[in-house]
Amino acid sequence: MAFRDVLNIEVAAGNGGDGSMSFHRAKYLEKGGPDGGHGGRGGNVILRAIEGVESLERLVGKRKFKAENGRYGEGRLRQGADGLDIYIDVPVGTTAFDEESGKVIADLVQVGQEKIIAKGGLGGRGNSTFTSSTRQAPRFAELGTPGQKRRVRLELRLIADVGLVGYPNAGKSSLLAALSRANPAIADYPFTTLSPILGVVQREDERGNSLDERFTMADIPGIIEGASEGKGLGLEFLRHISRTRLLIYVLDVTRNPVEELQQLQGELRAYDPTLLDNVALVALNKVELVEADLAQMVEDELAEQGLPVVQVSAKEGTGLATLRETLFQMLPEFELWAQSNALEVEPDTVVEEALNIVFREDPPAKGETQPERVWEVHGGGFEERIMRFSRYLEDAAEYLGNLFKRQGLYNALRRAGAREGDTVEIGTFRFEYFDDEE
Template sequence: MTEGNFVDYTKIHLESGRGGKGSTHLHREKYVEKGGPDGGDGGRGGHIILKGNKNLWTLYHFKFKRHFKAGAGGNGAKQRRTGEDGQDVTIELPIGTVVKNAETGQVITEILDDGQEFIICEGGMGGRGNWHFKSSTNQTPRYAQPGTEGEELDVIFELKVLADIGLVGFPNAGKSTLLSVLTSAKPKIANYEFTTLKPNLGIVEYRDFKTFVIADIPGIIEGAAEGKGIGHRFLRHIERNSTLLFLIPADADDINAEYDVLVNELKKYNPELLDKERFICISKSDMLDDELMTEMRESLDDQGAFQGRPYMFISSATHYNLTELKDQLWSMLNKSAE
């Protein structure tokens, strides 16, 4: 999937169908002079229905269609026949989509399961036909109810990527390179900051045909929680990951300080993110020789780096420790699942 095809935010206009009108028909038959009222009810207007689809990964299919209108209900007819219900419109969404009211920002629902359905705009009610209003004092009512209007709503669809592992790190930390080596994904890779502007997903093949999904999240910068850089546009994707893999390059000025900044940004955005499993990787370790790596490890251990959490030196270029990394991540995923 190319970066341009990954759409994770869109605004949509929805309009359910109007209910059909009730009929004012009076029964007529050759030998029945005054048959009385027999006008049927109008049909209900069509609903707007949201439905989860596990085969969708982005909101790209809304790029060129942003208005959805359901069908109107049919009018009632003679012999108390009810009009047809308006045609429903079903909108399929990827799993992990948050639906918000565009005007208030309030969350209306979240699509979390395949096949999950939610009626977001109900169709208008059909009007009652004139036979409902027959009484002892009014035996031939010549009026019926009109159908009610449908609902109209502007909503925001906001996708939070569903992945087992989320890659967290500063721009140019090597996240896209690691994703391309561990999976068959082909993210954009270049030696400048913010190469990745959209999340990239890849499937890691593990032993015995087991797999897990890893997401390359666009790089964090200090102040991201306040919206700096691309701020909230990527931080929301981290909420759906069960395990966070922090990537800090070996040539960073202060490895432990970089980790603290990353953790602080997650905490400011949503403190619950710190409850997730965390693992730290020192990337680009091919720049280090054995002696320098040993010194760096001793220094990190003496500092009590990463708040005592486990870490590992890796290199995507030379595949150093990547098998061990997959073992570690699989073990953490199974532990969190239990």
Template sequence: MAFRDVLNIEVAAGNGGDGSMSFHRAKYMEKGGPDGGHGGKGGSIVLRAIEGVESLERLLGRRKFKGPNGAYGEGRLRQGSDGEDIYIDVPVGTTAFDEESGKVIADLVRVGQTKVIARGGLGGRGNSTFTSSTRQAPRFAELGTPGQKRRVRLELRLIADVGLVGYPNAGKSSLLAALSRANPAIADYPFTTLSPILGVVDRVDTHGSPLDERLTLADIPGIIEGASEGKGLGLEFLRHISRTRVLVYVLDVTRDPVGELAQLQSELRSYDPTLLEQVSLIALNKVELVDEDLAVMVEDELIGSGLPVLQVSAKEGQGLNELRESLFQLLPDRELWAQTHALDIEPDVIREAPLSLEFRIDPAAQGVGIISDGQPERVWKVVGGGFEERIVRFSRYLEEASEYLGNVFKRQGLYSALKRAGAREGDTVEIGPHRFEYFDEDENKG
């Protein structure tokens, strides 16, 4: 199975069903009352984090997800059924971005965590809702709203506590194998590891008996000079160590450890400078291959980097207990770490979020207008307040719903605001693509 850690998908939530415009019909009854039911909600698209899937591969077969529409309302006050939410199961550690804005929509770090990434449309209200003392037979109903559509980029970043970084062949996979039960491929050629691998490391006491404490260790493909320009396997796998809490630089003592460390750090920096601020240590590997004196000399040089250095041999097991114990001791508290590394995530969408009632009369459009009948037309452009959205929801019944809408707008203070701004009888009020004539209530009283 190929390892897949980036995937683009398209999601479209279901539309809300339209409310019904219906009147009760029964034998021997001349005119029945309005009995149109509400439309159902559209199904949302929800990301859900599941355990045990390390790759986004399983989603490859399906790139488009569409939520079912809510059903229309019907007569006899029958409500349309809601479209069921669609769940997309992704591995823990998946982050979702809105492709257009680049913003983070979801960051799933716990098994079972969910996040709506496309919100289903709202159902419209049936005509029975709109009766009042003066309107006993509303010949209009509300339409459903469209479901949210967007393109989403999914990125998987392994959730590991510790990440191993180093040049190819430094012995990262050998260390993972020696410290955990993981069984990665190990070979004496570069780029043996082609995709990230996770292992679980148990803490042990001084006698080697397991304590009930473990951490996860991620082994990623080797990094070489120029990786930030795409050399070798590139830097894309560094994504997987971006949220490990400890970094281990694995250096081969027989090569040029000081030079390689500097190079590694410079490649990491060009990918994400905050990686260098992570708690880090150096595992100076393959020490059994060189003189003790040489190893000590190299260690001294590396200490100049300010990082703790441990001499180890993945092959002979030397220094591994110390390395394991250091990892547990250095590991920052998960909660504290999460607080300082929190992503700026789009807030949860609340289905019934009310529209903002705030509106403004666009000053740019005031008094400016098109000449009609030799007279400049006075146009008042109104922005916000949810007016346009409301009109859209009655677009099929604009004529019949106009009085109702007029009352809603009046209650929201639209006419008094226009009057204060200087609107006069006969002026044009523009809301989105809709235009209507301003009508001064006071002048028309009595």
């Protein structure tokens, strides 16, 4: 299966079912009471992290996901069924972004972790809800709300404890193969690795016996100069480094290791400056190709850059036991690392838009001489509430008027300067303002 770490999808949660406007009917009961049931909730679209998947490729071919709508309420107080949720299974390490806002809406770093990325609409209440001492037979019900729709960008950032970073042909694949159980393609030319490869490194005692400690290591494709600007394979794979707890800069001793280290750090800094805060060390590779004195001189120069240095030969196995043990000792605790590297995820609850009242004067109505005074109401959730009764606005007008009064709209209009007889406009709904301070 081809490796894919970025995918754009469209998701739509289910609409809430409408509440029922119904009255009880019986053979010997001419005028029964209201018995309209509530509508069901719309299904959510849920992102779920699962094991055994290392690419978003399995989702290719299906870019649109739609949850079920809630069912309508019915008479005899029968509630409509909730719409079924739909689950989108993705690899652990998947981050979801809202394409419109760019905000993170989900960041799944553990198996089984779930996050709603499109919330189902609310079911409408049936007319049985709206009875009162003065309203015995409400001839209106509440409509369900639409489910959330959004375009989502999925990015996979591999979950690995240790990441190998280096220029092409530095020996990263050979080092991964020598330290772990992975079997990456290895050859003597650049860009052998075209997708990240994971391996498991086991801790060993002095005799070479395996201990019950291990970590995962990722071979990130070779970085080239300008990778942070999208050159080469840069942006396609630099994102995977952000998930690692420890970085290994793999440097070829036969090249210019000090200069290459500075260039690599420059690329990481340009992509994400926080990457340089990760715990890191240098693996000075291919030491079998130079004299021991030269290798030691290069190690001393690299040490001046402030990072630990371990001389290794992935080809001959030199220094691998030292490197393995050093990594186990340097790995930060997962809990502390996870807390410091957690992404800020958009909260599930949406803060209601602030109330904004705008005054305007319209031309006089026919037969009138004075301009019409109109107060536009924006925000505060009032337009959404009106939409939930759009099918029964005339019958629900009294209920809505009392509701808006309780929620402070009339007080807000009074403070803004509204007068008796002015027109209030909420979306397409217009009504006359009356000054009632009781």
